[in-house]
Amino acid sequence: MTTVELGMPAEGPIADAIARSLETQGEKQNQLKAKDLKTDQEVRWCPGCGDYVILNAVQSFLPSLGIAREDMVIVSGIGCSSRFPYYMNTYGMHSIHGRAPAIATGLAASRPDLSVWVVTGDGDALSIGGNHLIHTLRRNVNLKILLFNNRIYGLTKGQYSPTSEVGKVTKSTPMGSLDHPFNPVSLALGADATFVGRAMDSDRKGLTEVLRQAAEHQGTALVEIYQNCNIFNDGAFDLLKDPTTGVQWSIPLVHGQPLVFGPDGASCVVRDEFGGLRIAETNQVDANEIVVHDATREDPSYAFALSRLASQDLRYTPMGVFRSVQKPTYDKMMADQVEEARTSSPADLGALLAGSDTWTVSA
């Protein structure tokens, strides 16, 4: 029931170790339950943190991929979200601030037989690790990045983050923050990411659907997950979570469906005169003017325009998969070059060391 294709481990000690382990452990166990992914470590997030909900959703969802837990690796950086690997009975590395995408790149590029996931936050991915994030996205290494965005620094006790709205009053900005925030989806699309999605921590169904599509995507997938920090930024996403306002301000993205939203479908998305998109009232426009969502468009401009509909205060926030396009993956191309080199000139260490110009001193 594997829905995700993984490569084979390289021949040699790596493949041998895997084969030995299967001799003692039996066949690969692809039929997992959520509890198989839990560890004996006590989960240490604050009570009520959105991270619990995401952890449960991920643990419930991953078994559906049919991947053995030893073939999954979760790499994280620093921050509340980055404790995630300790609670997953897979391989994992809780690394250093911002560097998880780079560490995961080295792992995924050399081990195409693994399912590699990065768990990061808005500070980790967009501030200290911004460089690694954009370069990972442009390379399209086969790994999945879950960016928990709570719009605040939680682990350092409440400073504003690169996604905080302008004017945010925090311990480090008593008169309000000055910097303009990143929109993570816009940033990822600007880096030409091949898969970009957004989901809400509390929306189990929507989150699972975006995660499923991300997992099945070949290449780098970025999923922004809005996550409530009930200690330092409580209610940051209430506008979208509230049953009344949520319907009004969220734009659900469904591939192939017209972008109609709001109570009774009163609002819709249409093209504006400069090639971007704008919100219109459904009854004021022709049906054929309403944009039909297409996540597979090669040109990222459309998805980017979608991401720009949202304001800093989250009004008109598209939720779902913005973009999902197929491009060759970095790890595959790297493996192909290794294979091509091997075929054209088999490895001969003696010949390599000798080089082309030698001389002999006889006894």
Next chain:
Amino acid sequence: MTTTDPSVDASTAGSSTPFVKSVVELDRVVIRLAGDSGDGMQLTGNRFTSETASFGNDLSTLPNFPAEIRAPTGTLPGVSSFQLHFADHDIMTPGDAPDVLVAMNPAALRSNLSDLPGGGLLIVDADEFTPRNLAKVGYATNPLEDDSLQGWQLVSVPLTTLTLEALADSGLGKKEAERSKNMFTLGLLSWMYHRPTEGTVRFLERQFRRKPEIAAANIAAFRAGYNYGETTEAFAVSYEIKPAPMAPGRYRNISGNQALALGLVAAGQRSGLPVFLGAYPITPASDILHELSRHKAFGVRTFQAEDEIAGIASAIGASFGGALGVTTTSGPGVSLKSEALGLAVMTELPLVVVDVQRGGPSTGLPTKTEQSDLLQAMFGRNGEAPLPVVAPRSPADCFDAALEAARIALTYRTPVMLLSDGYLANGAEPWQIPDTEDLPDLRVEFASEPNATTPDGTPEFQPYLRDPETLARPWAIPGTSGMQHRIGGLEKADKTGNISYDPANHDLMTRLRQAKVDGIAASIGPTDVDDPAGPDGETASVAVIGWGSTYGPIGAACRRIRRSGRPVAQIHLRHLNPFPADLGEVLRRYDRVICPEMNLGQLSMLLRAKYLVDVQSHTQVRGLPFRAAELAAVVQDVIDSTSGAPIAADPTGGAE
């Protein structure tokens, strides 16, 4: 001199008058080629080196070039030089001063003349000594004409004109034809020193195989230069330097960066592991990235990362997956990698970190050599973060040092710092090609089954349960069933590897990490001491200790001292952390210990701190290797002050 027909070879070329030339035999010679960055001095030097290597001389080279790719033509900052020392016996340095200086323009003359001892041979391209070029470097009058060069054997040759004449029929324009003057010069030098020429012809054919007209022009200029030497009356003498006696075997010429890269490929082959290099381009380390990227057939993956941090981070990720992770850089890059180095120390994963040291601090002197990253390698991280440090001593030794770094990394599951430097990286020497079967066996065993049981008797895998002998932790790689575990930068509980903030555990783990690195000393053998008794059996009371690329100059200085009749010991350290177990005892054998370094005394500080021995530091940071004669004088002074009356013989002169 008539126009030389490019098709005429050395045996048939000749002017009207038969001219008998004498051949003088030398035991060694140092040649320096100096010219504008655009004159191709490095290429010319490398070719002359290859000819010399294949002839069988021992040799040592010192390329010296500016950080600017092309400074303005004809200016002092644009001067690039290449020094080659070759001999009929084994030599240890590129030579203190040239015997022969080839200056391709006034700037090259101005910036190099002070290094040429009086009476030395000076060959200049007369065509370049134009009023404009002279003015650029501040010559009021033409030194070729004003008698200011009377102290040297000046041979003024119109190299440019001769090259243009030789290529008159080549169909190339003047500018293009002029560019072959370095090959004309190489031809002339090849004649002067009886170098074999076939290799250069083959090289030019190979190099320009897509531009046959350029290949033909360069070969023609090269031959014309050779023929010119044979026929011109400007050079009455040619020189012969017999091949040096070397151990039987097959040899090649190799630079330090090349040798280091091949050592890493060999480490991959001998361990059976894929090599993963994560690197960001930086002078003078980039050539290792270039070289490794050509060896994908050996399962080598090279990843040009977005920055230095991603370079090491990707290598750590690959090591977690079972690869031999490597990152290569120079000093400023190590600064950027510091935090990730700490992660590698904490996660106890194998990793080779290559630092090709250059002048610092900050951007410093990117193309010049220095040894000033030793303390950064030792201590440049937060917390108690010990890691092994290994340094090669010569260009060819970079191969063995890379294998040694990989051995330590794989055996002890630790990042290892391999400290090369700019001189080793770009310098070259003959290398006896090893038999691959004789290379160390680096095979590792990945953990594949539980190594402990839980209190209730269930088998479990403990990622920090150490090998009692090496204190290395097991290396279990993703994909291995039943061994799932989490590692990271937070402090680990002993054995289980779970997060632990327990005070006693942190104290234990800090000491265990240190003990693991200290324990490497058990695997590295005794200190390398060269201490031959004097002619009448006297023993040395003075020792000179060094590490890295000062091995050559220190060795050459010691030879000079010994030739003058006094014993002196040379101690060389390949392992800087941990030191060999007997080092303290070795140091205490001598009345005086001198430590020359291309920094302000970093090794001597470590030695004094660890062994309470009064090590005397002698330092220089000029971006260039030590001169053997200067070092010999320093050592001689110490010997004289230690043992009474100075001896008569002057150790600062003469050959190595």
